[in-house]
Amino acid sequence: MMSRTHTNDETKIALHEVVAEMYDKIVKGEAPTMTLPVRTKTNIAFDDKLGVYKYGKKRSTRDATSLGSAKQLLRALHVVEFIEEMIDAGKSSTLREMYYISEAWGLGKFGSQNESNNLAEDLEVVTKCLREDFKLRPEEDGARMIGNLTLRERNRRGEWMRINARDDVGDSGYGVPYNVELEKIELLEHDIKFIMAIETGGMFDRLIENGFDEDFNCGLLHLKGQPARSTRRILKRMSEEWDLPVVVFLDGDPWSFRIFASIAYGAIKTAHISEYLATPSATYLGITADDIMAYDLPNDDLSPRDVEALKAELSDPRFADPWWQEQINMMLELGKKAEQQSLAKYGLDFVTDTYLPEKLAELGLA
């Protein structure tokens, strides 16, 4: 697989284009602008070639006619300058570090870390570069992984280490680093039939304790809620490079549906790099709305926020297919949601002895 990153020079040129747009507008006697795709669900569309959702053609122009947007442009300039300095000095920083560094930027300083994260994403979207190109690292740590699969990771001293995610790790599994690109990680070999991505740590540990990975010959990946980019990226690499099926085992609520969408179809916030992060072949295993009924699971009433989220999903293009529409409508009708761990109602082994085998059998994986 080709590296998806850009060279330092390519990155600089792309960033300079953003700066030149502002500069040229001033020279022309107009308000400086920054043009970028609209980053909401109204502007994501399925890309037939890539098999994932990408930003559509809608563009918005951020122009310096209001104080708020003008400050955004000024901040973008400071960030560009900062990235160039890091490229030249061979350094990198976390997004949080950048936020604190912005304290020295006077009028261009960030009001909150959310602002600086969003701006970094804006620049990614406009330049088609990645934050790794910008030498910016996320705060978020990657997930944990366990199973009979072997990879090579280059450590801090630049040495390649061979790691088997079953034999060479403790109970917490292999920790996925923030950079999982080729220069950092190589996938070597495996003896598994599929990979199961799991939402909660509690369920991940339950499956490990019950020896599920060995009994069912699979790899287990803990998503830690909404999965970090590196988690989604390594899942995609394993799925493509090893040609493995991916099943996703989440809570049964509107937020889990969104987690699945970001894994399988691409997240709205990162639709500019969906082809790197999304795993279109991933399957939603459970908890489905009908599981709540079929297994008579202990449940909670949907909160007003849940209902709102479900309704929003009905008009989200990623949930347009009939199966999802049915699931969402069923959950709305039911007015209930259930957690993965509610399966414990029938005992600690129920999930590994009954629920998962039955669900996997439907997919021909058990």
Add this chain to the structure above:
Amino acid sequence: MSGTAERMAKNQKQVAISEFFEKNKHFLGFDSLTRSLITAVKEAVDNSLDACEEARILPKIRVQITKIDDKKNIIELKSEDNGPGIPQRSIEKVFGQLLFGSRFHAIRQSRGQQGIGITGVVMYSQLTTGRKTHVRSKIATEASAAIVDIGLDTRKNKATKSNESREIWENPDGSFKEHGLEVTTRMKAKYQKGRQSVYQYLRMTSIVNPHADITFIDPEGETHHWPRVTERLPTKVESIKPHPHGIHLGTLQRMCTESTDSRMTVFLRNNFSGMSTRAAKELLEVAEISEKAKPKSLKPEQYRALLEAFQGERTLNNKPVKLLNPPTNCLSPIEELLIKKGLSKTIDSRFVTTMTRSPTVTQGNPYQVEVGLIFGDGMLADKPVEVLRFANRVPLMYQQGGCLLTKAIESVDWRQYGLDQAGGRGVPKGPAAILVHLASTNVQFTSEAKEALADNSEVLDETRKALLEMGRGLRKHLEKKKKMAKTQEKFELVNDIIPAIAEKSAQILGRPVPELAGSITKIMSAVIAEEETVWNKETKKTDVSITLFNYTSRARSYTLLASWPERDGAVMENNNTGGRKEATGVWAWKLDTLEPGQTYVIKYTLSGLEKGDWTDTDVFFRGSQDVIGATKMDEKLLEEIRRQEAVGTSKEEESSDESDDVEPLAEPEVPPPTGQQTLFGGGE
């Protein structure tokens, strides 16, 4: 027989005085240790203010509270004034006799409608500490001050005095005290801080008595000083006779039996206000009483008939007998400017608005409502506003929820005026204080505690009207502030951010910094006027500057006009840009053509004003293109002002200090206010 009865009555009275106090201490204001102290301060300070007012002296009052025995809650209160003092022979009457005082029967606005006066303090002190109250009094005509310790013989309702003598009263600076009164008393009491405290009482008192200089030394030795902000004493109020609408049967009966008038017509004319000869005759006619009847010999059913005639229950040709309203010169409102100053001195603020309604009458009693609102810098935005209630210049500190004045505040939807208020009801939230003052010859309280005003739909309505009118002034202020904030943002944008973007982008690209004028014109595409009115601490004058920016791509020409307080006696100085008087209180400058990107600055100074008198200059323009930060001049209105001026010169005397010629300009679509006078925002 009668001798026995009298003796019994007398006995009853002897027992009653101290028992009366004991049983009624809740409405006498001595029901808790904290409240007792506040009441004591209140009685002393009210007496001082009333005495000074009577003697036309600008009051200077000093209150000191010292903890004597913390464990036993013994506190010493010392209160000193510069009033006329009390002649030596009267001291024991004033301090030692319950219900002494001439104001008990007079019908006019007075503070002392509350409590039982300073005698209550003397009694409380004696009951709780066994000590007498030390009084020092100096009157102007005597060389030395009288000193005496006053106690009470509760059996005889008489003062007991001891240690009576005279001494020279020296001020701390060694000069001799000309006149004044000092009361020192010890009592079981507790000093507390907060909303119901001596501090708050004095603070509120100073707000509604801007002519008083009040100093308070708290038990921790800290000195709080509220300076005098006006040299003007409250108007001397006249006593009025009762109005027929406000009289009760018992009073009427007593007035009749005590009357020496020979016939009813004379009696009615002499003893009631609002009574014309015609009205007197008509009243007697409908009451079926002979005009020649002797008041003394009226029969009980005739009192009742007369009362029914008074109240319109007996009619003449199906109409109640028409009575004139009572005169309203018996009221002494604080007046808007002084409320403004009073509020400003106790709360650090950017904005005050006030409203004094014209006097009116309810149930035969003249009354007048005044309201004020202040935004305080140090106050909390998410807390209910501070409610400052007053009746006849006396702070009301308890029972806020049950008070008519609070209900009036709660009935207003403050959201439309820019304050937070859940559901548009209740006390609004915000960093503000709302003042409500009711001046009346007969303040109706909910109970003897005299802390909350009783419901009265007319007074409620009147208070509401005052608040609504004041609210409009507030809204106007907030809108202007918002507009200014927006303009400020635009300035920050073109003065700071755009240049920074130009510089940084040029630096990153390694190109020269581009010319900005084009972008700035495009972004602003407006002509902007910026006004600044500030108090100059050094020169003690108000500096005004008006800057006009042409941020459009074309040359513009304008005439700018500004309001200024000419009528309040201000003088315009250092006006280097000339111009001319357009009307009273309106100055105009015809400006040269302003090229794109050009600015023009007008500066002048106003003297003859005090701090806080003039904080906002309204800017108007004549010209075809709109000016942000200025209002298009309404020529019709200007005409109207000039017309009024022409009329006004002949009767300047009565209107000069109250009328407000600037106001109509600010809301051009509205005709100038008639009747009600407001400093800010009224008149709609």
